[in-house]
Amino acid sequence: MPGDEPFKQEVLRLAGPEVLTCIQCGTCSASCPTANLMNPSIRRLIKLCLEGKKEEALHNETLWLCTSCLLCTVRCPRGIRPKAVVSALKDIAERTGLQGKDAAYEKFFLEQIKDYGRIAELALTAKFLLVFPQGVVQSMQMGLELLPRGKIGLEIEKIKGRDEVKRIIEELWKE
Amino acid sequence: MKLAYYPGCVSQSTGKEMDASTRAVSAALGIELVELPDWNCCGATHVSHELVATGLAARNMAQTDLPIMTSCSICYSNLRAAALRLEEPDTREKVNAVLDKKYSGAKIRHALDVILEALTENDERIVVPLKELRVAPYYGCLLTRPAGLYSPEFPTILEKLIKRLQAEPVDFRLKTVCCGGPIFMPQEKAAEDIALKILSEAKKAGAEVIVTVCPLCHLMLDAKQKVLEQKHGEKIGIPVLYVTQLAGIALGLGPEELGLFMNSVSPMAMVERVYVRLSE
Incomplete structure (x- = not known):
């Protein structure tokens, strides 16, 4: 089956044309702190993009296991930014309305910046737990740790430049 | 300035x-x-x-x-x-x-860079030199990546500051390994496994305290430490300080000003040791 060329081009546009120069050496996978949990590996993910295999590239746990540590990016011998490929795929996935707990977390994060200009962890967590109730135990444990130390912000601080922030997100998103 | x-x-x-x-x-x-x-x-x-x-x-x-x-x-x-x-x-x-x-x-x-620049060697404002304090320098990822001022894999600036405060940096193999923090909400297990590895390694290296430069690293290593201990049946009990807290102790600032009571793993026994060694 021929690859999805527009998908490949979109990845290259977002992550950089140097992705084409990938030699599949696997340095990225060998550097990744969550490589043992990834399937496909980050090396294979890049191959899927170059082959235009859109479905396989977008629907996997690999995208959401990336911690953005950038070790792949500083080590790639071809100057490719594998983390930027992951970001590009997340971005494409979010645009196509991909559902799931991880996509939801990113969506809520950006929505909160759009609405308030800043992140209030309590409100973000509360919203996330509605779509991922399994996270409630870990959130409670964290809450019990942070609350007595006064480290949970109970009020949401809104910045004055919210309209500008909203415009930044909405206008630049289209690019 | x-x-x-x-x-x-x-x-x-x-x-x-x-x-x-x-x-x-x-x-x-x-x-x-x-x-x-x-x-x-x-x-x-x-x-x-x-x-x-x-x-x-x-x-x-x-x-x-x-x-x-x-x-x-x-x-x-x-x-x-x-x-x-x-x-x-x-x-x-x-x-x-x-x-x-x-x-x-x-x-x-x-x-980190601002503090190091402001402190001269044997700066007289360091009224509480951190004599013999064994500190694990934990950089995590984003201070040094993408590459800029510091080597993305073998940075030394934290060690420099630790020495300037007259403490001893321990040889910490995992100093630039990710803490797992960015994915800890949706991918709990993956993140916790990495954080535990870093804590165990710091302990093995003989550190009395870990110093961090990132609030997410701090959250994973400090606020989550008790949960990690419970889950893995491994006692760790190692305080984790922000670099600003460590420098503040050496500058003679009090625990209240430095927010030391807000840390999950109390650093107070460690602070006491610093003062005891000073009087020896």
Whole structure:
């Protein structure tokens, strides 16, 4: 089956044309702190993009296991930014309305910046737990740790430049 | 010296002690901090669209002409990466088209670098030298990546500061390995496994304290330490301090000012040891 060329081009546009120069050496996978949990590996993910295999590239746990540590990016011998490929795929996935707990977390994060200009962890967590109730135990444990130390912000601080922030997100998103 | 200060979102919640100690140490070193007016979130590691992330950072950077200091490595990395992208005319034009105040360049500094620069060798303001204190320098990812001032894999600036405070950096193999923090909400197990490895390694290296430069690393190693101990049946009990807290102790600042009571694993026994060794 021929690859999805527009998908490949979109990845290259977002992550950089140097992705084409990938030699599949696997340095990225060998550097990744969550490589043992990834399937496909980050090396294979890049191959899927170059082959235009859109479905396989977008629907996997690999995208959401990336911690953005950038070790792949500083080590790639071809100057490719594998983390930027992951970001590009997340971005494409979010645009196509991909559902799931991880996509939801990113969506809520950006929505909160759009609405308030800043992140209030309590409100973000509360919203996330509605779509991922399994996270409630870990959130409670964290809450019990942070609350007595006064480290949970109970009020949401809104910045004055919210309209500008909203415009930044909405206008630049289209690019 | 006068600097613009970007506290970042965690300064209002999980990183309150980072914010408190940053302000206290800056004051003690005669560094005047002017909080960036009406600052917004940098997007942390959760805004996938690069141009949007660049725009969010640019709005912050456009608020001042002063160099901008932050204690958060995530904010630091995001602002620095955005400043690099904004050198490209096409990107700058697109971003400036949506900004109220236009971006025209910025200098971004991490508090670690500012403190080290402010302290001379045998600085007389170090009234509590951290004699014999064995410190694990934990860089995590984003102070040094993307590559910039420091080696992304073998940085030494934290060791330099630890030595300047007259403490002893331990040889810490995992110092630039990710803490797992950015995925800890949706991918709990993966994140916890990595954090536990880092804590165990610090303990094995004989550290009495771990020093961090990032609020997410701090959360994973400090606030989560008890849960990690329970889950894995391994006693760790190692305090984790922000670099600003460690420097503040050496500068003779009090626990209240440095937010030491906000840490999950109490550093007070360690602080006591520092004072005992001083009197020996």
